[in-house]
Every structure is written in structure tokens, then in C-alpha cells.
Amino acid sequence: MIDSLVFFIISAVVIAGAVGVVMAERIFHAVLALALALLGVAAVFVTLGAEFLAVIQVLVYAGGVVVLFLFATMLTKSDLQLKRPPRGDELAPVSAVVFAIVALFYVASSGFAPLGERISVLGSVSGVGGLIFNPQAYVIPFELVGLLLLAAMIGAIFLAKKEAAK
Amino acid sequence: MVSVENPLIMSIIRGLIGVVAVILFLSLNVLFLTWLERKVIARIHVRYGPNRAGPYGLLQPIADMIKLLTKEDIVPEKADKLVYNLAPMAAFLFALMPAAAVGIGSGLIAADIGVGVLYIAAVSSLSTLAILMAAWGSNNKYSLLGGMRTAAQSLSYEIPLVLSMIGIVAIVGSLSTQDIVAAQSQTWFGIIPKWFIFYQPLAFIVFFAAVVAEMGRIPFDLPESESELVAGFHTEYSGMKFAMFMFAEYIHFVVGSALVVTLFLGGWHLPIISPFVENLGWIKYLVQVGIFVAKMYVIIFTLMWVRGTLTRTKVDHVLSFGWKGLLPLALANVVITGVILSI
Known part of the structure; x- marks a missing residue:
């Protein structure tokens, strides 16, 4: 009982954050709402026993990506009244309803399969490490992702250099 | 004594005791x-300092506390009120969070989480968020500049900070702060302690520099350099809200120093004395806390001393020192440790 109560409270926070991202008038508020939603997801991971995943969620998303977003926001016009353009608002409720129906359909068809054994693997550092570096499991996708990130990084440096040369 | 059987109530009580103990320990240290x-x-500076x-x-x-509590609370007219008012609370909360996973004695820890040091690194990166909120919410150019510097600085130094801990984690085989301290309890010939500062001297240098940068202290106190930015991100704050920022800053100071002691200086272990009090019941815990706090104050x-001696570095120097100095050193340390451990 208490578990589902905690889950519903956290879910309410995540949904409030997500709605805030879409509805906030000011960009800065939207990014802060995003941070709230991401932290809420980390809390969901904790209640599932996936501590490692929760910590990585905080480190990468709340501590890294959101800070980068805020940093970029500060480089824009230093005006608190920076408002969203009014276009496209009429489509928002439609897409929200469509997405909700798709999500509900997916949840209903999967029927909340219990995580069981898998969570103890995903929850610990050694479990995740073992999966990533196991040739039978995910070593090739992991290396490919590393290559992709390297390519993105080199691309970013190349673009920045080109700008600086001019 | 009421016997409580319900495990849920027990865990809630244990959590509350941990929270109160952490806040009490930090508050006393911060006041001092x-x-x-x-x-x-x-x-x-060859002055007397406070003596009245x-x-x-x-x-x-x-x-000082009475003064700050009774001061007028000023909110700038053009400020983003919501963000401006939330920022001090966020700063305080995010400063407290890492303290939960730092123990001051064996078992004397609020939450012995399996991913301990990684948790500390993750939640301390959140305090950047609070500073950015203060910087943006104040709607003041000095605050904004301070906030931008904080973001750049903390993003740059977080990476060497985490990388410099990897060597220790690889040696211990655990991320828990309790396990890391336990791994440093042995000695050579009974006198020289087997602390990680001797195993990982390079990592110690990198970690120490990175942790000072994350605390935002001289020589890395660019976010609030008073000679150029008035007071940086907290320029517009007064009274209780300013006090909360100061409190958060000193909590970072305490927790950062405690972390250096935990990771590199053997935590609550001291050769000769520690084995002596091993079987003395509660005295053992008292001695452990005493040793830990003493070591912490050496770092503090x-x-x-550094603050009284050195000057502030320029912002571009700080950033290039992080990326071109500390990061390669931290990476080299990871490689060297990995090679030695696998031989």
C-alpha cells in the first residue's frame, strides 16, 4: 500500500513537472520544470531499487543536461519577459490526448510485467558493468555508442573551430 | 522504551534520526x-578578528545570526519572484543532500548507500542549479555573470572530480564510503597508515583541486569575486535568504573536507590509537568521531590558509587549468591504476 502511495506522489510530481515544461510562459521556468520531472524519474528508479540508474539520472540529466540548458538560456537575450511564441498552441491538447491514448494502450497490453530478477542486475554498478562489457550482451552496442559520441564531439569541435577562424 | 515491531515505522524513525543528526553536526560546524x-x-592579515x-x-x-534574522528582506522589483525566492531554499537543500552519504564513524552514517561516492558527486552537481536560479532570478547583470561562471566552472571540474575517484573505487571494489574507509584501516609496520593518499597521490592532487573548485573557494571563487562582480550570484539577496546561501556555502566547505578525509586520509582511522580503542564500546565511537573531525579541521x-595566501585566478585560466591540466592527469591516473591492478 505504502509503495503505491509513494509511487503516486512521485508520479504526480513528474507529471506536474512535465506539464510545467510545456505550459510555462518563460523559458527559464520550463527548464526548471524539466529538472523537477527528471529528478522525479530518478526517485521512481530509487523506489524500484535501481540506485545506480537513479544516481546516473541525476548526474547526467539534472546535473549536466539541465545546467547546460540553463547556461544556453543565459546566453540568449537577458530579458525575463522572454515569452514563447503564441503559434501552435491549438495543436498541444490534441497531441497530448493522442499520446495519452497510445501510452495507455501500451501499458494495458504489457500489463505491468514485474521486473523481478532483472532489477538486481540493473540496480548495481557491477551488474550494469557486467552487462556492458559482456561480449554475449551489450559490448558491441556500447562501443558503437561510444563511437557515435566521439563523432559528435569531433563534429562540434570542427564547427566551433570554423566559426573561430572567421 | 516502547518496542516497535513495524519495520516501516522503524525505518522512518531511523531516517529521521539520521536527518536530525546530519543537520545538527553540520550546523554546529558551520557556526564554529x-x-x-x-x-x-x-x-x-595581522589583525585581531572578532573579539568583542x-x-x-x-x-x-x-x-551574526540574530542580525541576519532581523534584517529586512528585500526582493528586487524586476526580479523573477518565483525563481528568486526558491533559489536560497534549493541551495540549502542541495548542499545538505551529499552529507547523508558521508560517515563520521563506522556505522555513524545517515544512509550507507551502495553507490555512495557516485551519489555524492551526483547530488553536489545539483547545487549549480540553485546558483543558476539565483543568478537568473535576480535579474541583475553581476548575478548573471556570476551564475554563468559557476555553470562553466562546475561543469568543467565535475569531470576530473569523478574521474579521480575511479582509482580508489577500483582498488576497494565498492562505492560505499564505509567500505572505502574500512579499506584504509591497515598499517605498514604498525605505524605508517595505508591511506589512499599514498596509493593514489596523483588522484589526491586532482581531487583536492577539483573539490576546492566545486566549493567555489579561493583561488577558484570566481562566481562571487567581490572585486569585479559585487558579490556574484547573491548580490541581490539580503537577510535570511543571504544567510541561507552562506550556510549552504559553509556546508559545502564541511562536506568537501569530510570527503577528502574519507577518500584519501583514512577517515576515522589513525595508527596506534585506532586498534587501541577497538573493544571499548561507546568510547570507540567517540574516538572515531574525534579523529575524523580533527582530520577534517586540518583540511579546513x-x-x-590558502584563502589568506593566494589570489583569485582569472576565469580563462581556471577553465583551461580544469580541462588541460586536471582532466589529463585524472585520465592518466585511471589508466595507471587500471594497468597496475590488472598485473
Whole structure:
């Protein structure tokens, strides 16, 4: 009982954050709402026993990506009244309803399969490490992702250099 | 004594005791630190420092607290009210969070989480968020500049900070702070302690520099460099909200120093004395806390000494030192440790 109560409270926070991202008038508020939603997801991971995943969620998303977003926001016009353009608002409720129906359909068809054994693997550092570096499991996708990130990084440096040369 | 069988109530009570103990420990240290810092800096500057309130000015922190509590709370007219008012609370909360996973004695820890040091690194990166909120919410150019510097600085130094811990984690085989301290309890010939500062000297240098940068202290106190930015991100804050920022800053100071002690200086272990008190019941815990706090204050004093001696570095120097100096060193340390461990 208490578990589902905690889950519903956290879910309410995540949904409030997500709605805030879409509805906030000011960009800065939207990014802060995003941070709230991401932290809420980390809390969901904790209640599932996936501590490692929760910590990585905080480190990468709340501590890294959101800070980068805020940093970029500060480089824009230093005006608190920076408002969203009014276009496209009429489509928002439609897409929200469509997405909700798709999500509900997916949840209903999967029927909340219990995580069981898998969570103890995903929850610990050694479990995740073992999966990533196991040739039978995910070593090739992991290396490919590393290559992709390297390519993105080199691309970013190349673009920045080109700008600086001019 | 009421016997409580319900495990849920028990865990809630245990959690509450942990929270109260952490806040009490930090508050007492912070109050003492505000006095100590002014006194130490004053001595380095050949001044007296606070000496009016109480013996040696020891009651100065309490006088300061009363002053800050009764001050007028000013909110700038053009500020983003919501963000402006939330920022001090966020700063305080995010400063408290990492303290939960730092133990001051064997078992004397609020939450012995399996991913301990990684948790500490993750939640301390959140305090950047609070500073950015303050910077943006104030709607002031000096605050904004301070906030931008904070973001750049903390993003740059977080990476060497985490990388420099990897060597220790690889040696211990665990991320828990309790396990890391336990791994440092042995000695060579009974005198020389097997602390990680001797196993990982390179990592110690990188970690120490990175942790000072994350705390935002001189020589890395660019976010609030008073000679160019008034007071940086907290320029517009006064009264209780300003006090919360100061409190958060000193909590970072305490927790950062405690982390250096935990990871590199053997935590609550000291050769000769530690084995001596092993079987003395509660005295053992008292001695452990005493040793830990003493070591912590060695680090704190060193940092105050640095503050009294060095000057502030330029912002581009700070960033290039992080990326071109600390990061390669931290990576080299990871490689060397990995090679040695796998031989």
C-alpha cells in the first residue's frame, strides 16, 4: 500500500513537472520544470531499487543536461519577459490526448510485467558493468555508442573551430 | 522504551534520526567555522578578528545570526519572484543532500548507500542549479555573470572530480564510503597508515583541486569575486535568504573536507590509537568521531590558509587549468591504476 502511495506522489510530481515544461510562459521556468520531472524519474528508479540508474539520472540529466540548458538560456537575450511564441498552441491538447491514448494502450497490453530478477542486475554498478562489457550482451552496442559520441564531439569541435577562424 | 515491531515505522524513525543528526553536526560546524575563518584570516592579515562578543569573540556567529534574522528582506522589483525566492531554499537543500552519504564513524552514517561516492558527486552537481536560479532570478547583470561562471566552472571540474575517484573505487571494489574507509584501516609496520593518499597521490592532487573548485573557494571563487562582480550570484539577496546561501556555502566547505578525509586520509582511522580503542564500546565511537573531525579541521585550516595566501585566478585560466591540466592527469591516473591492478 505504502509503495503505491509513494509511487503516486512521485508520479504526480513528474507529471506536474512535465506539464510545467510545456505550459510555462518563460523559458527559464520550463527548464526548471524539466529538472523537477527528471529528478522525479530518478526517485521512481530509487523506489524500484535501481540506485545506480537513479544516481546516473541525476548526474547526467539534472546535473549536466539541465545546467547546460540553463547556461544556453543565459546566453540568449537577458530579458525575463522572454515569452514563447503564441503559434501552435491549438495543436498541444490534441497531441497530448493522442499520446495519452497510445501510452495507455501500451501499458494495458504489457500489463505491468514485474521486473523481478532483472532489477538486481540493473540496480548495481557491477551488474550494469557486467552487462556492458559482456561480449554475449551489450559490448558491441556500447562501443558503437561510444563511437557515435566521439563523432559528435569531433563534429562540434570542427564547427566551433570554423566559426573561430572567421 | 516502547518496542516497535513495524519495520516501516522503524525505518522512518531511523531516517529521521539520521536527518536530525546530519543537520545538527553540520550546523554546529558551520557556526564554529564562520568564527574560525574570520579569526584565521585575521591572524594571517595581522589583525585581531572578532573579539568583542564573548571570550575570543566566540559568540560572534550567534550575534551574526540574530542580525541576519532581523534584517529586512528585500526582493528586487524586476526580479523573477518565483525563481528568486526558491533559489536560497534549493541551495540549502542541495548542499545538505551529499552529507547523508558521508560517515563520521563506522556505522555513524545517515544512509550507507551502495553507490555512495557516485551519489555524492551526483547530488553536489545539483547545487549549480540553485546558483543558476539565483543568478537568473535576480535579474541583475553581476548575478548573471556570476551564475554563468559557476555553470562553466562546475561543469568543467565535475569531470576530473569523478574521474579521480575511479582509482580508489577500483582498488576497494565498492562505492560505499564505509567500505572505502574500512579499506584504509591497515598499517605498514604498525605505524605508517595505508591511506589512499599514498596509493593514489596523483588522484589526491586532482581531487583536492577539483573539490576546492566545486566549493567555489579561493583561488577558484570566481562566481562571487567581490572585486569585479559585487558579490556574484547573491548580490541581490539580503537577510535570511543571504544567510541561507552562506550556510549552504559553509556546508559545502564541511562536506568537501569530510570527503577528502574519507577518500584519501583514512577517515576515522589513525595508527596506534585506532586498534587501541577497538573493544571499548561507546568510547570507540567517540574516538572515531574525534579523529575524523580533527582530520577534517586540518583540511579546513589548509583551505583557510590558502584563502589568506593566494589570489583569485582569472576565469580563462581556471577553465583551461580544469580541462588541460586536471582532466589529463585524472585520465592518466585511471589508466595507471587500471594497468597496475590488472598485473
